[in-house]
Amino acid sequence: xxxxxxxxxxxxxxxxxxxxxxxxxxxxxxxxxxxxxxxxxxxxxxxxxxxxxxxxxxxxxxxxxxxxxxxxxxxxxxxxxxxxxxxxxxxxxxxxxxxxxxxxxxxxxxxxxxxxxxxxxxxxxxxxxxxxxxxxxxxxxxxxxxxxxxxxxxxxxxxxxxxxxxxxxxxxxxxxxxxxxxxxxxxxxxxxxxxxxxxxxxxxxxxxxxxxxxxxxxxxxxxxxxxxxxxxxxxxxxxxxxxxxxxxxxxxxxxxxxxxxxxxxxxxxxxxxxxxxxxxxxxxxxxxxxxxxxxxxxxxxxxxxxxxxxxxxxxxxxxxxxxxxxxxxxxxxxxxxxxxxxxxxxxxxxxxxxxxxxxxxxxxxxxxxxxxxxxxxxxxxxxxxxxxxxxxxxxxxxxxxxxxxxxxxxxxxxxxxxxxxxxxxxxxxxxxxxxxxxxxxxxxxxxxxxxxxxxxxxxxxxxxxxxxxxxxxxxxxxxxxxxxxxxxxxxxxxxxxxxxxxxxxxxxxxxxxxxxxxxxxxxxxxxxxxxxxxxxxxxxxxxxxxxxxxxxxxxxx
Amino acid sequence: xxxxxxxxxxxxxxxxxxxxxxxxxxxxxxxxxxxxxxxxxxxxxxxxxxxxxxxxxxxxxxxxxxxxxxxxxxxxxxxxxxxxxxxxxxxxxxxxxxxxxxxxxxxxxxxxxxxxxxxxxxxxxxxxxxxxxxxxxxxxxxxxxxxxxxxxxxxxxxxxxxxxxxxxxxxxxxxxxxxxxxxxxxxxxxxxxxxxxxxxxxxxxxxxxxxxxxxxxxxxxxxxxxxxxxxxxxxxxxxxxxxxxxxxxxxxxxxxxxxxxxxxxxxxxxxxxxxxxxxxxxxxxxxxxxxxxxxxxxxxxxxxxxxxxxxxxxxxxxxxxxxxxx
Numbered sequence: 001x002x003x004x005x006x007x008x009x010x011x012x013x014x015x016x017x018x019x020x021x022x023x024x025x026x027x028x029x030x031x032x033x034x035x036x037x038x039x040x041x042x043x044x045x046x047x048x049x050x051x052x053x054x055x056x057x058x059x060x061x062x063x064x065x066x067x068x069x070x071x072x073x074x075x076x077x078x079x080x081x082x083x084x085x086x087x088x089x090x091x092x093x094x095x096x097x098x099x100x101x102x103x104x105x106x107x108x109x110x111x112x113x114x115x116x117x118x119x120x121x122x123x124x125x126x127x128x129x130x131x132x133x134x135x136x137x138x139x140x141x142x143x144x145x146x147x148x149x150x151x152x153x154x155x156x157x158x159x160x161x162x163x164x165x166x167x168x169x170x171x172x173x174x175x176x177x178x179x180x181x182x183x184x185x186x187x188x189x190x191x192x193x194x195x196x197x198x199x200x201x202x203x204x205x206x207x208x209x210x211x212x213x214x215x216x217x218x219x220x221x222x223x224x225x226x227x228x229x230x231x232x233x234x235x236x237x238x239x240x241x242x243x244x245x246x247x248x249x250x251x252x253x254x255x256x257x258x259x260x261x262x263x264x265x266x267x268x269x270x271x272x273x274x275x276x277x278x279x280x281x282x283x284x285x286x287x288x289x290x291x292x293x294x295x296x297x298x299x300x301x302x303x304x305x306x307x308x309x310x311x312x313x314x315x316x317x318x319x320x321x322x323x324x325x326x327x328x329x330x331x332x333x334x335x336x337x338x339x340x341x342x343x344x345x346x347x348x349x350x351x352x353x354x355x356x357x358x359x360x361x362x363x364x365x366x367x368x369x370x371x372x373x374x375x376x377x378x379x380x381x382x383x384x385x386x387x388x389x390x391x392x393x394x395x396x397x398x399x400x401x402x403x404x405x406x407x408x409x410x411x412x413x414x415x416x417x418x419x420x421x422x423x424x425x426x427x428x429x430x431x432x433x434x435x436x437x438x439x440x441x442x443x444x445x446x447x448x449x450x451x452x453x454x455x456x457x458x459x460x461x462x463x464x465x466x467x468x469x470x471x472x473x474x475x476x477x478x479x480x481x482x483x484x485x486x487x488x489x490x491x492x493x494x495x496x497x498x499x500x501x502x503x504x505x506x507x508x509x510x511x512x513x514x515x516x517x518x519x520x521x522x523x524x525x526x527x528x529x530x531x532x533x534x535x536x537x538x539x540x541x542x543x544x545x546x547x548x549x550x551x552x553x554x555x556x557x
Numbered sequence: 558x559x560x561x562x563x564x565x566x567x568x569x570x571x572x573x574x575x576x577x578x579x580x581x582x583x584x585x586x587x588x589x590x591x592x593x594x595x596x597x598x599x600x601x602x603x604x605x606x607x608x609x610x611x612x613x614x615x616x617x618x619x620x621x622x623x624x625x626x627x628x629x630x631x632x633x634x635x636x637x638x639x640x641x642x643x644x645x646x647x648x649x650x651x652x653x654x655x656x657x658x659x660x661x662x663x664x665x666x667x668x669x670x671x672x673x674x675x676x677x678x679x680x681x682x683x684x685x686x687x688x689x690x691x692x693x694x695x696x697x698x699x700x701x702x703x704x705x706x707x708x709x710x711x712x713x714x715x716x717x718x719x720x721x722x723x724x725x726x727x728x729x730x731x732x733x734x735x736x737x738x739x740x741x742x743x744x745x746x747x748x749x750x751x752x753x754x755x756x757x758x759x760x761x762x763x764x765x766x767x768x769x770x771x772x773x774x775x776x777x778x779x780x781x782x783x784x785x786x787x788x789x790x791x792x793x794x795x796x797x798x799x800x801x802x803x804x805x806x807x808x809x810x811x812x813x814x815x816x817x818x819x820x821x822x823x824x825x826x827x828x829x830x831x832x833x834x835x836x837x838x839x840x841x842x843x844x845x846x847x848x849x850x851x852x853x854x855x856x857x858x859x860x861x862x863x864x865x866x867x868x869x870x871x872x873x874x875x876x877x878x879x880x881x882x883x
Contacts, residue, residue: 056674114654116795170862175601176799177861179792180854187854191847324847337658389673391787395666398659 041400049396050074058386065379072375073367073388080366081359089227089244091355091362093315096246097122099253099354100308101336103260104160104301106345108174110264111297112277117163117178118305119333120185121156125309126322127189128155130214133313137218144220149252149310156306157299159185164298168291174298182333190324213323223247223314249311254351256304261347263300273297308332338401360397364390563828563849570706572820572827577707580812580819581718582781585773586797587804587811588718588725589766593639594806595729596762597742601657602642603770604794605664610635610774612668615681615785618688628690628775635771636764638664643763647756661794669787681785690714690780714776721769726808738762770794803857814857821853 053073054066061069082088101118108115132151136144159181166172193212226248227241238244264270275283276293284290312318318326339357343349371388566572586603593600610631618627642660645651672680692712699705729735738758740748745755777793778785796818804810828846 052670056670166858166862172858172861173802176802177858179795179799180857183854184851187847187851194847334662338662341655341658385677387673389670391666391669391672393666395663395670398663398666401659401662 041404045396045400046074048399049392052392052396053388058383061379061381065382068379069371069375069382069388073371076367076370076374077360077363077393079363081363086243087362087366089246091359092246092250093317094362095354095358096249096253096315097308097312097332098335098339098358099351100256100304100311101332102339102343102350102354103256103347104156104304104308105336105340106343106350107260107264107273107297107304108301109340109345110270110277111273111294112280113164113167113174113294113297113301115160115163115178115298115301116175116337117160117182117333118301118308118336119327119330120178120182121159121302121305122309122312122330122333123182123185123189123327124159125152125156125306126313126327127185127192127309128152128306129310129313130217130322131192133217133221134215137220139220141220141222141224144218145223145314148217148221148314149307152306152308152310152313153303154306156309157303160302160305161295161299163302164295167298168294186328189322189327193322193324213321213326215321217313217320221314222316222320223249223311225316226250245316247315249315252307252311253354256307257347257351260304260350264347269293269296305333305336338397342401342404344404357397360393361390364393367393566824566827568703570703572823573703573707574710575823575826576816576820577711578715578781578819579822580815581711581715582773582776583793583797583800583815583818584718584722584812585714585776586766586770586794587800587815588721588808589769590798590801591804591806591808591811592725592729592738592762593766594801595742596738596759597745598643598646598759598763599653599657600639600642600763600766601654601795601798602638602660602664603766603797604790604792605657605661606635606638606767606770607774607777607794608661608664608668608788608790609638610771611778611785611789612672612774614775615684615778616671616675618684618779619676619681622688624688624690624779627779628772631775631778632768632771635769635774636767639764639767639770640760642767643760647759647763665788672785672787684779684783688779689783690776712776712780714772714780717772722808722812729808773797799857803861817853817857821850824853825850 050070053070057066057069080087081091101122104118104121105115129148129152133144133148136147139147162181163174163177166177167174193214224247225241225244226246227238227244229248230237231241262270264274272283272288272293273296275286275288276290276297280290283293312332313320313322335357339353340350342356343351343353368387368390372382372384372386376382376384586607589606590600590603613634614627614631617630618624621627638660642653642656645656646653690712692710693699693716695709699709701709727735729738737748737753740751741753741755741758749755773793774790777789782789797815800814800818801811803814804812825846828849
């Protein structure tokens with residue numbers, strides 16, 4: 001299938017011609033821009049959020065009060081996300097569907113398709129999974145759980161496959177069809193709920209008037225919690241095992257990551273999908289069946305999302321039932337776009353991005369609930385109506401996504417990042433010499449101290465938050481260690497690092513400007529859907545095939 | 558029973574008045590999308606621009622008690638969001654879809670974050686009548702059955718949307734500037750060679766789309782819903798995007814698509830009010846308002862596949878370059 005003409009020159013660099021050190025260096029170069037963009041992006045995110053909190057704190061407070069509020073908010077954010085086993089379990093639980101939906105979007109991105117329809121595919125997976133789960137409610141758990149998963153997978157795959165077929169054979173723009181199918185899926189799930197026992201025996205509920213919802217799945221279709229599984233094997237290992245919400249669905253997500261990795265980098269199909277994403281015309285010229293690949297890609301994308309939907313139904317979050325608005329209001333499908341973008345469509349990247357997103361949304365809940373209470377210890381004048389809202393974290397998360405994208409797309413930015421981190425990671429003396437080296441080391445130093453403070457903080461929170469308290473319970477019992485000194489350290493060095501980085505980039509831009517004189521006007525490609533979409537894919541898979549070394553040559557030339 | 562009620566609904570102004578209202582609400586951002594994408598910048602950020610506009614119009618109408626100021630602020634903030642999009646996608650050549658997604662969700666976070674701050678944690682409750690966008694009322698004419706309520710009792714923004722539609726059609730296909738816009742979107746190199754400032758035109762077009770989306774946001778907050786909630790737009794911008802693609806990036810086609818989507822939205826709202834439908838009293842599938850509500854979306858797909866899809870040749874990709882006419 002794959003003809004030699006398709007082998008891109010960049011692949012030659014990855015041939016194992018050199019020893020382990022050389023390969024490590026290549027790998028470091030490859031992941032450097034993405035990784036460093038993410039790292040710097042997280043710094044930026046913290047900074048943006050901190051500044052927003054400090055600016056928007058109630059009037060009449062002094063700087064130190066504002067700072068204390070900020071540090072309280074962020075320590076609660078961290079504490080809520082990873083501060084204690086219960087919170088970590090909750091974060092992992094939130095992460096599960098997000099990661100699978102992220103793979104759904106990512107696999108489509110790889111083929112140059114924009115899957116906004118993960119939400120609808122999740123809804124279909126959940127709805128059909130529920131119907132199947134209720135039809136075979138008497139089956140034992142080891143039959144029923146895979147069955148519901150399979151039903152969700154098939155339903156999601158069909159829902160995604162429709163998009164693929166329409167795109168491949170009729171040229172219907174997938175952005176339109178996915179949005180339309182989202183609505184159709186939401187209304188179908190609402191129909192299942194509205195329907196009485198007459199039209200869907202065993203699924204719809206008997207004439208309900210107040211907030212109708214589907215019949216809850218039977219106990220055999222409930223995913224066992226991890227802690228309960230552990231207790232089965234080692235009786236009594238975990239006390240209060242119902243408090244840890246993470247369930248065995250997490251393994252499905254991890255398996256999804258393995259499947260995604262294997263599919264994309266170890267199979268002909270994955271190769272073809274990537275080829276189609278890079279350039280459909282070239283792929284067709286090379287004998288790849290573009291239509292078939294688009295269809296298969298959307299089938300796979302839908303399958304990932306459908307499994308996510310089935311898992312959401314079988315997990316503890318929705319209490320195994322949905323109402324007529326559940327899927328219309330569920331944002332997993334849209335969040336998955338951010339996750340895929342931030343994860344740069346790689347298996348590890350999407351896992352990490354999903355984890356980060358889940359951790360942030362998990363921690364943001366505690367932050368909104370308790371910042372005022374915590375901060376009022378030191379700031380008595382803080383009105384009790386004040387709260388740091390979860391939207392702040394949403395907002396700054398998007399700043400992070402934008403920043404990472406900027407790191408991928410803006411060339412000067414990218415080369416600067418490659419220089420900064422690539423030189424550290426891969427020991428590139430040539431590019432190191434071109435940097436203001438004092439600045440580089442200052443930045444690295446600041447970053448290391450900040451990272452140290454971060455790790456210290458996490459450890460402190462883990463120790464401090466020992467009492468097992470679920471997020472929504474009364475939190476007055478939690479005994480926090482005062483995190484302010486560590487947070488102050490963190491923020492100061494973040495700030496310093498950012499300043500140094502911006503200065504470096506500024507200097508570099510200035511130098512380029514002086515050297516080149518006035519730059520010629522930029523010509524921008526004519527808009528054509530396929531080309532734009534292929535740039536989506538081109539921007540993403542760069543992490544894997546790795547033109548990073550190309551960048552460094554560009555920069556030196 | 559159900560079917561006859563459905564038929565009754567279709568010849569009543571109860572259905573067509575909200576249908577045209579929703580249609581106009583979608584039309585403004587959709588036309589913004591048309592001009593932006595005609596100039597070669599993919600714009601899926603209409604949702605975020607609308608939301609920003611809606612938010613600032615609601616906040617400003619409460620603080621200044623002046624509807625005009627609020628609408629202007631909405632238009633401006635929508636334009637500012639568009640400027641961010643333009644800056645990223647033109648100046649930085651960032652991926653336009655990615656930038657659009659980021660703007661959408663950033664707008665959601667920004668408005669959600671600022672809402673409790675500006676309203677002392679209370680949110681915006683239903684706006685009193687003097688603080689909303691008025692509906693047209695011509696004595697005598699507005700009382701004509703059907704035509705009166707459907708065409709002559711609409712909100713003022715409805716008529717603005719119609720004017721924008723006509724103006725957009727004229728601008729894009731009957732003026733020099735329109736020709737330039739289309740050439741920039743079709744073949745920027747050639748346009749640049751011909752002395753057209755590609756970046757300037759693209760900036761202007763993207764910002765225009767933001768201005769229109771901001772106006773639509775004000776229409777939503779001050780006219781249609783007369784309230785502001787977090788995520789007030791709830792996907793309207795994406796439907797506008799679909800309408801634009803469905804309308805093949807042409808003002809008239811887009812307007813038709815907006816009308817269909819508006820009809821679908823109105824149909825679903827009205828159906829939920831029918832005595833024989835509603836939650837928990839459906840006995841056969843045909844009587845479900847939810848299933849009826851899927852019809853416009855399915856029709857869109859069918860139309861896209863059957864009619865529009867065929868006409869949209871892959872080579873032109875929905876952006877035909879036809880100097881001197883449509």
